[in-house]
Amino acid sequence: MLFSDYFPVWNQLTSFQQQKISNALISRQVEKGTLIHNGSMDCTGLLLIKSGQLRAYILSEEGREITIYRLFERDLCLFSASCIMRSIQFELMIKAEKDTEFFMIPAEIYKQVMEESAPVANYTNEVMATRFSEVMWLIEQIMWKSFDKRLAAFLLEESAIEQTTQLKLTHEIIANHLGTHREVVTRMLRYFQSEDMVKLSRGAIEITDKTHLELLLVHSTGSR
């Protein structure tokens, strides 16, 4: 599998630029759970995902987490190279949610190419706009959606990603995705169970009534 197949504007680079990137390119494999990027403390480089799954999240001072977005095959991870733009002023953590293979372009090399190549700069713009849209979606969720909807949406999303109704997820992990406390997740899951939408067991959640969960999403109950 070649980098050029994954990088959409490859053919718009000069051969010198192509060479420059090819020479600097690193292939890496990390295990599930690896912390790939730790806020502004490192400027790892841009990642182009070959296979696997990454999770971008932020941490509160007290160590609470909330998932900002996720990255899948063919996605470009920009903020692992936050030093390429001085205006990126936030601390994002990036962790492998599954065993993940990716190409890494060193930040300095990407920056040099981006500065002289309009196609690369415009492609980077589109990537950032995509993340921006995801973050705006998240704000809408946090602000206007009640927690039952957010939890239902998360379970359905997980089910779609994993292509199973048997989710191996602890309440703690869900709390870290949604930026809340474990107790809040447990309480709502028990309510879902009492309504026969899910079945709970140790370290796992089975979705037993997908339609009911989906209905929850469209119902317009009061938000906070």
Add this chain to the structure above:
Amino acid sequence: MLFSDYFPVWNQLTSFQQQKISNALISRQVEKGTLIHNGSMDCTGLLLIKSGQLRAYILSEEGREITIYRLFERDLCLFSASCIMRSIQFELMIKAEKDTEFFMIPAEIYKQVMEESAPVANYTNEVMATRFSEVMWLIEQIMWKSFDKRLAAFLLEESAIEQTTQLKLTHEIIANHLGTHREVVTRMLRYFQSEDMVKLSRGAIEITDKTHLELLLVHSTGSR
């Protein structure tokens, strides 16, 4: 006042590109309260602010608002031309908070120049990264900060912008900035008043103890 003085990469444009922008440039003046951009329904163009103040916010289905960021003199407003990037998939409203003068570059013209000019594309990237950082800051506020801190921060910010301790703000307006209900604002302001931090009167809030409000920001009380 010339556009070229405000646009940082002007000197990196070809004279053809400079001409193209100059010919298309529109100077506009709007009154306080004017809705300049209404979600994806229009693609007004990029705005470069000469004087005044704009507010970018989102709306819930029920008509609730939350301020995403504000724009001041010399800021470039990108999302009023969201059609320049197909990955911008969110509905932002932009309204004048004060009488505002700005240059408008039609979206199509800007897009054409950006597609061929690496400096313009990279500048646009930096502008988007700046907004992105503001949005990430907002998420942190919403997620980890208790409402007393968010309200204190907002009052101090307003006071800094207006350079006065006499704020002409209704509780409704504050609620729309912070994405909450008027009652919540009123309750907290009354608490602030009982602690002698502010003095409330009809349509106005006087900051009487700035230091106390600032202390609130650094105090690490529990968040929600």
